[in-house]
Amino acid sequence: MTESAPNTKMSARDVKVFYGEKQAINGVSIDIDMDNVVAFIGPSGCGKSTFLRTLNRMNDTIASARVEGDITLDGENIYSSKMDVVQLRARVGMVFQKPNPFPKSIYDNVAYGPRIHGLAPNKAELDQIVENSLVRAGLWNEVKDRLTESGTALSGGQQQRLCIARAIAVDPEVILMDEPCSALDPIATAKIEELIHELRGRYAIVIVTHNMQQAARVSQKTAFFHLGNMVEYGDTSDIFTNPREERTRDYITGRYG
Amino acid sequence: MTESAPNTKMSARDVKVFYGEKQAINGVSIDIDMDNVVAFIGPSGCGKSTFLRTLNRMNDTIASARVEGDITLDGENIYSSKMDVVQLRARVGMVFQKPNPFPKSIYDNVAYGPRIHGLAPNKAELDQIVENSLVRAGLWNEVKDRLTESGTALSGGQQQRLCIARAIAVDPEVILMDEPCSALDPIATAKIEELIHELRGRYAIVIVTHNMQQAARVSQKTAFFHLGNMVEYGDTSDIFTNPREERTRDYITGRYG
């Protein structure tokens, strides 16, 4: 896995992440393409979130974090000084574990990204973007009559879909999701999983999950992380039925984690 | 299970607990006798801790909590206005999930209860009580040379044993333990379990645990709680090998929880 596949959107080469002295990721290389949903699985603390955040430089916000190695988006190194991190994050959107809508109206939540990036020259187009995003996030029918209500007044599952709508409103190329369902009940979870299915192909999607069933359900490719290493990366069906590595097998069968 | 058994120390009849509007316990009846260690098991949030705290009225400290039903200690209703809660708590001791020694010396930690209840007329007897309690809690040998050190300077397992010593120093009749090992490592856990074995028979003991193996190891009787109900109560061996209820079986075999 040192050469990029033809349809590769992002690729990481020998990425190491340090928190101060402590190394949290020990040289991970991976390619993410447009066609598949990639799931990161692994026991708690293995570095899934850490690695995910290197992909849109959200770890810049942690003073002690330091990244080595190369990560490219469409062949461009995202850690080069020429890369504008604000633009990068617009292109690589993120959805967080806990739904975190802004304490603003539903409309403003979704419109925020398009506004700061100047994606809509006028109000009508902005309305259109908001509506499209909410529709695609499967939330439109539930909120179309109350767009001015606060985003925080929605239920957890709705909030998470609102966050997804907010992320897709800036029309990113990649969407990173860090355990997007762990705070949700089964019904809300099902909705989000369905949504991921629908979004597939339009965006490159990476999802971190601690729930193997979920990984099996939503992803086409799975990466298994353990103690800061990416132990195995391959088609989801292979990983779950026929893992190459001992550790993967142990984890999948519930020996630990 | 509506009549009390002959050796019954405490018995609850149709106990309901409310936190404000929300009902956390929906009518639980149970008898606790002197000879057996009783384990409460059940999934998180099912009300184990809540019910345990009704037994020594520790839930009086939660403003919103309200208890209905009867709980008796030696046939006396502990919620009657005649019952002195201070005395009740001296007779029904409690050990908490997280070890909570007072920020005082080891000696003072253990001597605290006897002192406030005036159990020792003089220093020599107090010394004796402290020593006996620490011996019985299996801590004496480890701390006898540093009784003046702070209780918070001990390791987690030692702290928990100190809390047990503190509880038995007031010579209670019942000891309630709310997940006393969940903050401890396996070695410390083993020590506490051993201790429970030794204390059995002298005190009525109730232990809450989320670890079924532990319940199987230390208890003679087990009560399974689910969603505020006590689903099943019986001999530990029966519950674990041959549960009567579907839900118990599902839980024991790890279907959920």
Place this chain on the structure above:
Amino acid sequence: MTSTAIIFLIAGLGLITWVFARARAGKFITAGPASVHSLPSYHGWYAAMWAVVPAVIFLVVWNSIAPALGSYAVLDSPLAASLPTDPFTRAAILSEARDLSRDANLKVFNDAAVQLAPLYGEADRRYTMIGALAAFLLCFAGGAFAFTRLRPDFRARTKVERMVMLGLLLASLIAILATLGIVASLIFETIRFFNLVSPFEFLFGTNWNPSDKVVDGKATGFGAVPLFWGTVFIGAIIAMAVAIPLGLMSAVYLTQYASPGVRRWMKPILEILAGVPTVVYGYFAALTVAPALRSFAAGIGISNASSESALAAGLVMGVMIIPFVSSMADDSINAVPNSMRDGSLAMGATKSETIKQVLIPAALPGVVGGVLLAVSRAIGETMIVVMAAGLSANLTANPFASVTTVTTQIVQLLTGDTDFNSPMTLAAFALGLTLFIVTLLLNIVALQIVKRYREAYD
């Protein structure tokens, strides 16, 4: 044209620049949003910044020199030849003339000014025009320069944000400046003071009788021990004897016993005590408390009770400090983990036993830190002691006698004689430095204690 009008015009020009730059940048968006680096409005801000900031800086500088230029122009005229040579009189006439040129209805005080007024009007108009023109030029130049730099890949946002960051940094530097200002102003004067009085005498001498008499380069009567004692006696002993029990017990009652309703009302009421200005406390102490204490003392047979007793000032100061102690104690008690309280209650301890034997000992470091902060506040308090404590530098432990404090003496020394070189003025600064250092140390120690204690329970 007045300078306000010019500023408004420049602001208007800035706005126009903003609009144009934004519109121009808007045209860059041809191939989708990814093709430009920054939003059009950032280009707008960038250009507006260039248009406005240099012009405004220039105007500020110009406005500070233009009046002088105007005056020189007036002085060059033959009419000015008859002006008196004395600079002060001359200045007065000139400034009156300038006022007259702006408002002809003013009452004329100096007739010479009337002739000069039109000249002034003329000169001022001319220089204002020059300044305005230059400012507009700068405005245009800046705007044009910025305009040429606008390009699809121009990082306008980064530039604008860098300016904002610079502003933020400058704002926080003011804190350092203020601290430096304090330290410098205190230290310079104190060093001068110690040229006249030995630090040893100042810190350990017991004779406080300051005077301006300097004999052989030495001043006497500056032994500050009685002041230190008075300060400690009132602020750290009497006031704390009131504030600690009342504050601590209030906190205990409000956190442990009071119903939420009582707590909701009583807490703000106690906080009001901290919001009452000290001059009001001082007046209250002097008007009501001190005479009452004096007659009380006389009633129990203390003959030489003074009306400005240490007790009166200390008592009232103690009341003022109650909310400080109680809110710190409140925080500390709340920071003790509930498991600690539960542990004690589960042993069959009563509430008061739990509070006395577990909560308060556990919260003690926090409470001590709070008390130290309160002490530092009390010894720096000025108005209560100025109005209610005495002026006699007594070394006495009799609470009905009059003592004086550091802050009282600072006010005494500085509100009288204001000559900056007299030993008495300098002594005020030396006292100020002492006070500064002591309160600083108290605070550092207190914050350290509180911080360590917070960490212990986290």
Place this chain on the structure above:
Amino acid sequence: MSPTSSPAPAGHPVAHKTDWMGAAMQKRIASRYASERRFKFMGLAAVTLSSLFLAFLLFVMVGNGAKGFITTEATLTVDMPAATGSISADQLTGPRLSATISSIDVRRIYDDAVEAQYGENGTRYFASTAWTALRSQLIANPDLLMGKADFWLPTSSDVDRAAKDRSTPEAEADYARLRQAGEVRQTFNWNFLTGSDGTDPARVGIWGALKGSLITIAVTLLLAFPVGVLAAVYLEEYATKNRLTDLIEVSINNLAAVPSIIFGLLGLAVFLQFFAMPRSAAIVGGLTLALMTMPVIVIASRNAIKAVPPSIREAAMGVGASPIQVVFHHVLPLAIPGIMTGTIIGMARALGETAPLLMIGMRAFTTTPPDSLTDPATVLPVQIFLWSDEVNRGFVEKTSAAIIVLLVFLLTMNAVAVYLRNRFETRW
């Protein structure tokens, strides 16, 4: 603990089971409950005592000060045409009016009228500047110049006190006589709210000081608020840990603890001596208080900013907001209530501050309110301090009345702060 000789073997039973129901134990428990009650009572007593003190303070101030808002007036009959010679109606119109009035020697007319009505020493019944009250009434209503009229003029402070409560025996006698000679009434003391400092307690007012306070506090707010908030934003959101930011932190924490009088010394040495700014001016007071208030605002703002959950920042960054946008679009709007609370409390403190302003000469006597930043001014707390030093008994009620005005301002500000804090306590 004295080491015990023979440790009991593990599991050895305790010698005796405690007899919880025994008489001795019951007695012990009773006494423990008694001490519980005593302790609780002490707590209650502490709270009560503290609030009673506040109540007592307010009671004394209101008790003394309420009278300060009332003034006693007596009538004086003046026959204007007789005193001035005839004034034609057109002299009272338009621009000629002020010239006409200043041509009249109101003071002499007043003296004559008083002597005519109240005898030789009659002026002692009236405030020493009562004639200015007569003049203002004439200016307000020039038609009075055309005829004979009764004017209500303020009585002397002694008589005023006699009318309200008690005074010197002479003044009480004067008051009794006055009631016979003419009419006396008590009305609201508008002059107290609109006038300035003076020598006669019957005629002093707080407007000058209040205006000084308002100007000073405006300067303080304009300087301390932006600087404080911006510094807080910088420290909380952007500052990386280095020597400089450490120094800033330490400076701010220390400034917040420095006694206020030290700021006065700073103002004196730096602003007055070094920068040669004008003595007694509101701008210097405002600058000094701004340095004192800024750290309070910084600390409150930082706490408010800290309370904004990081998830909001992450969310904004996740859609590509720049650090500046994160702060100005999300963090600051959410922190505003907390910042406002801190600012109001800081401003209230500055408004009640006295000592530093004494140091920079804002205690000068002046009888007109300041008009600009550089005009000599005093502030309300300093005015209170100055009046409290006056020996004349008439100043007691004026001092207390001024205190009431100050407290009304401060308590309102504090109440608003408490309201804001409660209202916006948990928004997320």
Place this chain on the structure above:
Amino acid sequence: QDPASTNQGSSRSEIRIVGSSTVFPFAKKVSEEFVNFDPERRSPILESTGTGGGIELFCSGVGANTPDIVNASRRMKKNEFDRCITNGVEEIVEVIIGFDGIALAQSKNGPKINLSVAEFYTALAAEPFGKGPNTTRRWPDINPALPDTRINIFGPPSTSGTRDALEEIIMEKGCKTDPAVGALADSDKDKFEEICHTVRTDQGYTDAGENDNLIVQKLSTNPDAVGIFSYSYLADNAETVRGIPINGVEPSYATIESGQYPGARTLFIYIKKKHVDVIPGLREFLAEYLRGGEPDGYLTRIGLISSPAKMRSEMLERIKSLPTLDGAVLE
């Protein structure tokens, strides 16, 4: 630098006065009248700094940033005058506004005291008659006939004119009652001044600051205390305090005017001539000052003792012609 401003800031349109706390109430009254007379006038700015402090400020230079007038409860000293000259304040006009006495007073509720200058000196001096430290604690330690209360004297601080007057007028008189000490006045002036002019620093004497009002207040609450302040404060507060006779002479308008009272002194104001035609209203203000000090003027009503008619007309002349003070006449 703008020539329309001096080196010390720009011009100023209100009068600035500093100086003696004794003269302060008079100056307050005058400024109030000054503004009342014509409400369009700007109120003078008045600060009570004590005579010494005031002269320091006054002499710090000419210009808008320095006071125009200093009130003094004693005559300017030679060294002060020299300082003025050094700082460019060369033309100073001296005006006498009236007389005042240094009054000893006590609360009306206290036991009546009657002192001789010698007794008073003994109570006040650091080393009475040069015979070792002052050991007197209660009045009977000095004279058994005096009431048995603590010696507790509140007086002015060393910067004030009242203090200078106290030392030079009253203490010196008491001191000289011992001929041996009196002889020192010629032989060893320094020694003489040390004995006669040094006030005790122990509990017997309390420096009460520049605020004479404060002393009056303290007296009314401390019945056994004795206060030293200006006669005008005594006159103004006759309700609460009474004068203590010295050598049997009560401080009163008549005794001070006639010079009978041992503590009589002259009150001055000093004006910068250069400011007179620069600061608007300064001349009118001076005129107002003298008008108030006339025998039936409002200043005499609050305790100023009017100067004789001849002196008053001379002063009226002075504020017109503004003759400058000659340093040679000062001490």
